[in-house]
Amino acid sequence: MKTTQFTIGQLAQRAKCKVETVHYYEKSGLMPEPPRTEGGHRLYALSDVKRLNFIRRCRELGFSIKQIKDLLKFIDEPNHYCGEVKAMATLQARDIQQKINDLQRLQSGLNEMIIQCKGEGFTIDNCPIIDALYIVDEPLIK
Amino acid sequence: MKTTQFTIGQLAQRAKCKVETVHYYEKSGLMPEPPRTEGGHRLYALSDVKRLNFIRRCRELGFSIKQIKDLLKFIDEPNHYCGEVKAMATLQARDIQQKINDLQRLQSGLNEMIIQCKGEGFTIDNCPIIDALYIVDEPLIK
DNA sequence: CTTGAACCTGTAGTTACTATAGGTTGTATA
DNA sequence: TATACAACCTATAGTAACTACAGGTTCAAG
Numbered sequence: 001m002k003t004t005q006f007t008i009g010q011l012a013q014r015a016k017c018k019v020e021t022v023h024y025y026e027k028s029g030l031m032p033e034p035p036r037t038e039g040g041h042r043l044y045a046l047s048d049v050k051r052l053n054f055i056r057r058c059r060e061l062g063f064s065i066k067q068i069k070d071l072l073k074f075i076d077e078p079n080h081y082c083g084e085v086k087a088m089a090t091l092q093a094r095d096i097q098q099k100i101n102d103l104q105r106l107q108s109g110l111n112e113m114i115i116q117c118k119g120e121g122f123t124i125d126n127c128p129i130i131d132a133l134y135i136v137d138e139p140l141i142k
Numbered sequence: 143m144k145t146t147q148f149t150i151g152q153l154a155q156r157a158k159c160k161v162e163t164v165h166y167y168e169k170s171g172l173m174p175e176p177p178r179t180e181g182g183h184r185l186y187a188l189s190d191v192k193r194l195n196f197i198r199r200c201r202e203l204g205f206s207i208k209q210i211k212d213l214l215k216f217i218d219e220p221n222h223y224c225g226e227v228k229a230m231a232t233l234q235a236r237d238i239q240q241k242i243n244d245l246q247r248l249q250s251g252l253n254e255m256i257i258q259c260k261g262e263g264f265t266i267d268n269c270p271i272i273d274a275l276y277i278v279d280e281p282l283i284k
Numbered sequence: 285c286t287t288g289a290a291c292c293t294g295t296a297g298t299t300a301c302t303a304t305a306g307g308t309t310g311t312a313t314a
Numbered sequence: 315t316a317t318a319c320a321a322c323c324t325a326t327a328g329t330a331a332c333t334a335c336a337g338g339t340t341c342a343a344g
Contacts, residue, residue, distance in 0.1 A: 009321060014278075019322085020302060028300090039309045041322055046278065054276040061248055065300070074266055075276065082264035085271050089256050096249045100242055106203055107238045114231050122224035124216055129227050134196040134217065136156075136188065151290060161291085162333055170331090181340045183291055207331070 006044040015052035022052065028065055030055050030072065062096060063088075148186040157194035164194065170207055172197050172214065204238055205230075 012019045025031040031051065034042045051072075058068045071088065074080040116128040124130055154161045167173045173193065176184045193214075200210045213230065216222040258270040266272055 007321075008323095018302075021300090023324090024301060037309085037322095039322080040324095041309070050276050050278050053278065054272075057275045059300090061252055071272075075272060080266050081262070082259055082266060082269040082271075083261040085266070085269050086256060086259045086261045089252060089259070089271050093249060093252045093256060096245055096252065100245045100249065103238055103242045103245070107235060107242065110203055110231060110235045110238065114228060114235060117224055117228045117231070119225040119228045120223070124222050124224060124227070127224040127227050129224075129231050130196075130213075130217060133199045134192050136192050136195065149290075150292095160333075163331090165293090166332060179291095179340085181291080182293095183340070201331090 004046055006046075006049070008042045008044065011044040011048060011052060014049045015056055017052065017056055025052070025055060028069075030065065030068060061092060062099075063092060067092075146188055148188075148191070150184045150186065153186045153190060153194060156191045157198055159194065159198055167194070167197060170211075172207065172210060203234060204241075205234060209234075 006014070008019050008022055012022050022031060026033060031048070034044050034048065036042055054072075054075075055068055058071060063071065067088065071085065074084055113129040113132050148156070150161050150164055154164050157164075164173060168175060173190070176186050176190065178184055196214075196217075197210055200213060205213065209230065213227065216226055255271040255274050
C-alpha cells in the first residue's frame with residue numbers, strides 16, 4: 001500500500017502558495033495537522049493538495065478564513081447540503097458585485113479628474129485633481 | 143482675529159472618520175501635529191478639515207498611506223507640478239481597472255458555479271461548487 | 285462641586301498573510 | 315564516513331491600515 005506523500009514544500013508548490021501560509025492555515029484550523037516523519041517533518045497526501053487548492057481558490061474568490069472554515073465544515077461533516085454552499089456562494093457573488101460597483105464609481109470619478117488635468121506645466125495650485133479632493137465638503141461631481 | 147477651531151472629535155466628524163484614525167494619521171505623518179490647549183487637547187483649523195478630507199478621499203480611491211504622503215508633499219512643497227499628480231492618478235486608475243477586471247473574472251466563474259448548483263436537497267458529494275473548487279488541478283472552465 | 289463626555293497616551297488587537305532567527309533534518313556528493 | 319546545502323522545524327515579529335481598549339486627565343454643564 002503506497003500512498004503518495006508530499007513534504008510541505010511540495011504541497012505548497014502544487015497548491016501555488018507559500019510554506020509559511022500552510023503553517024498559517026494549519027494554525028488557523030483550515031488544514032489538519034498531518035502525520036510527521038521521525039525527524040518531525042510534515043507528510044501530506046494528495047487529498048491535502050486538493051484541500052489546500054480549495055482554500056486558495058476560496059481566498060481568491062474573497063471568502064474570509066472564517067467563511068472557508070464554514071465551507072470546509074460542510075465538506076468534512078455529514079448532514080450538510082449543497083443548498084448551504086449555494087447560499088454562501090450567492091452572498092459572496094453579491095459582495096463581489098458590490099465591490100465592482102464601488103470600484104467603477106471610483107474609477108469614473110478618478111477618470112473625470114484625470115481628463116480635466118492638463119498636466120505638464122501647471123502648478124499644484126491649478127490642479128483639478130487636487131482641487132476636487134482637497135476641499136471641505138463633498139465634491140460636486142455626480 | 144478669530145479663527146475657527148475644532149476639537150479632534152469635531153474634526154473627525156466633519157471628515158467622516160474616527161478620532162483614532164486621526165491619531166493614526168498624525169503618527170503616520172499625514173496630519174501635522176496641531177497646537178494644543180493648556181490642558182493638552184488638540185486644536186484644529188478649517189484647513190485641517192480639508193486636509194483630512196483629502197486623505198480620506200485618497201484612501202477611498204485606493205491610494206496607500208505612502209502614496210498619499212507623496213501627494214501631500216506635492217501640495218505642501220513648492221516646485222511640484224500638476225503633471226506629477228496626474229501621473230500618480232493615472233497609475234491608480236490603471237490599478238483600479240485591473241482590480242475591476244480581476245473581480246469580474248472571479249464573478250463570472252462564481253456565477254457559473256452558482257447556476258449549475260441546483261441547491262435544495264443535494265448532498266455535498268454532488269455539489270458543483272465544491273466539485274469545481276476541491277480538485278487537484280485548475281478548473282477546466284474558461 | 286459633581287458628573288459624564290471628550291480628550292490624552294500607550295498598548296494591543298484585527299485580518300491575512302509574510303519574514304526572520306536560530307536550530308534540526310534529510311539528501312547528495314566526495 | 316564526512317561535508318555541504320537545501321528544506322524542514324518552531325516561535326516571534328513585521329506588514330498595512332486601521333480599530334479597540336485601558337487608565338488617567340480635561341472640559342463643560344447642571
